[in-house]
Amino acid sequence: QVTLKESGPGILQPSQTLSLTCSFSGFSLSTSGICVSWIRQPSGKGLEWLATICWEDSKGYNPSLKNRLTISKDTSNNQAFLKITSVDTADTAIYYCAREGSRTFAYWGQGTLVTVSS
Amino acid sequence: DVVMTQTPVSLSVSLGGQVSISCRSSQSLVHNNGNTYLSWYLQKPGQSPQLLIYKVSNRFSGISDRFSGSGSGTDFTLKISRVEPDDLGVYYCGQGTQYPYTFGAGTKLELK
Numbered sequence: 001q002v003t004l005k006e007s008g009p010g011i012l013q014p015s016q017t018l019s020l021t022c023s024f025s026g027f028s029l030s031t032s033g034i035c036v037s038w039i040r041q042p043s044g045k046g047l048e049w050l051a052t053i054c055w056e057d058s059k060g061y062n063p064s065l066k067n068r069l070t071i072s073k074d075t076s077n078n079q080a081f082l083k084i085t086s087v088d089t090a091d092t093a094i095y096y097c098a099r100e101g102s103r104t105f106a107y108w109g110q111g112t113l114v115t116v117s118s
Numbered sequence: 119d120v121v122m123t124q125t126p127v128s129l130s131v132s133l134g135g136q137v138s139i140s141c142r143s144s145q146s147l148v149h150n151n152g153n154t155y156l157s158w159y160l161q162k163p164g165q166s167p168q169l170l171i172y173k174v175s176n177r178f179s180g181i182s183d184r185f186s187g188s189g190s191g192t193d194f195t196l197k198i199s200r201v202e203p204d205d206l207g208v209y210y211c212g213q214g215t216q217y218p219y220t221f222g223a224g225t226k227l228e229l230k
Binding site for chain 2: 048
């Protein structure tokens, strides 16, 4: 059974760095073809893909966030991470991690709400 | 970036009815490997999105055959037949053909 669970700080202040963790089970990020992605959704709005990391350590980033994103993984502990630097109120959203296979998001976590506020 | 345009924005349906949702991409979604990476997701109220259809027309594990996907190139359709109460929510199309992956703005399915 594939499960994913996101964790984060809940609330942080503008200009800080957001650190998110995706803990998963039921698959390994060392398996060929498997990737984990981060997607976010501001309240009442649509979905925005942020970044992907794959089994062989290839990475993809959404250029709309320029150089603010860093994705990484800990294969031994079944975790993936996302850092977003210099956050502002526009980064307030629910952040999801998802297992990606065949370029589709087959399994999603429950999401973690991140609020950026002074 | 590939822009995904969904229509309509919202849809009212009677239980047992049939609906279609359109999704158009600003560029062809045919990948160099010949596959077309167009997926459909449903987000029920208060829940995470769930995968319904991948690669245009393939139903994900456990998805009812009342859901069907079709299309090619830049023009895609999701059809839902015999609508049930559990089908209500927001439907998104998404493309995985090229980075950055992008999604449509969503179509809200409501009861008439």
